[in-house]
Amino acid sequence: MTDATDRDFWQPVSGFDLPRYAGLPTFMRLPFVPPGHARFAEVDVGLVGAPWDGGTTNRPGPRHGPRQLRDLSTMIRAQNGVTRVRPFEAVRCADLGDVSPNPADLMDSLARMEDFFSKVRAADIVPLTAGGDHLCTLPILRALGRERPLGMIHFDSHTDLFHSYFGGTMYTHGTPFRRAVEEGLLDPKRVCQIGIRGSAYDWEDRDFAAAVGIRIIPIEEFHARSVEDVMAEARAIVGDGETYVSYDIDFVDPAFAPGTGTPEVGGPTSWQALSVARLLDGVKVVGADLVEVSPPFDPSGGTAFLGASILLELLCVIACSLTSSAAGGSE
Ligand code: MN
Ligand code: MN
Secondary structure (H helix, E strand, O other), X not given: OOOHHHHHHHOOOOOOOOOXXXXXXXXXXXXXXXXXXXXXXXOOEEEEEEOOOOOOOOOOOHHXXXXXXXXHHHHOOOOXXXXXXXXXXXXOEEEEEEOOOOXXXXXXHHHHHHHHHHHHHHOOOEEEEEEXXXXXXXXXXXXXXXXXXXXXXEEOOOOOOOOOEOOOEOOOOOOHHHHHHHOOOEEEEXXXXXXXXXXXXXXHHXXXXXXXXXXXXXXXXXHHOOHHHHHHXXXXXXXXXXXXXXXXXXXXXOOOOOOOOOXXXXXXXXXXXXXXXXXXXXXXXXXXXXXXXXXXXXXXXXXXXXXXXXXXXXXXXXXXXXXHHHOOOOO
């Protein structure tokens, strides 16, 4: 947690001091504190780039996501516009840099990412990751969920629960949560997937979810209920145990977030997209991500700006969770 003596080091650059388009674009204009930096161990919440899309089965591009998200995140200011939370004063936040993938080797990329996030976890830093495609979440869960299964709240058009693709390929951005359940990284009875929609080849992913007890809130149910009601159920499912939050930008309607590889129409608005993240308040978040922003399909930067804004909402929830547990709150 921060104290007045070194608070300045951890504050983002203000647009009142240096124009937003100037300077080096770290996430939210935070200090750059990669592993090996003298102050790495002091970080509470680390923003990480995962520039890898080797699990993509359709239109590639999310490997370029972290750089564009950093650029558009220079629009983020110090205070949440709704909750008035000031996360950069509540906890020490920093840009930890990018995990270095191997774009020519999927399994090596998974190993490199797990290794990076193991260092983050060993330093007791809560990672907030910008993808990358959704397969990036699997090595994060391997690093964070190794000792005990985590709960998860997952926003997406897709379940990403398929067994395999192309006759036996086990690792794609459509399979990470199937692997995570099989590997004991997630407790399926504490997993809630929200926003699922679109045409399908079959129901194999849904059958698996039903068999292991994963709760799916499909889009037709999401729209029929209030956002508050849906999120109250999601919070009840994960309870007060350790929980990961995974946010695929294709959860949002492509009218608001066209810059992604596998869009599905009929989704939430940008306001609903922010609201669901804000309503994670009270969840014990041990890590979170925002994945599948694809700059080649996002020439205006609008999808990346929404992604950066969702990252801020997630960061505020994490900051509140850390300060309340440090004060002897819910934990
Ligand atoms: Mn996904
Ligand atoms: Mn998706």
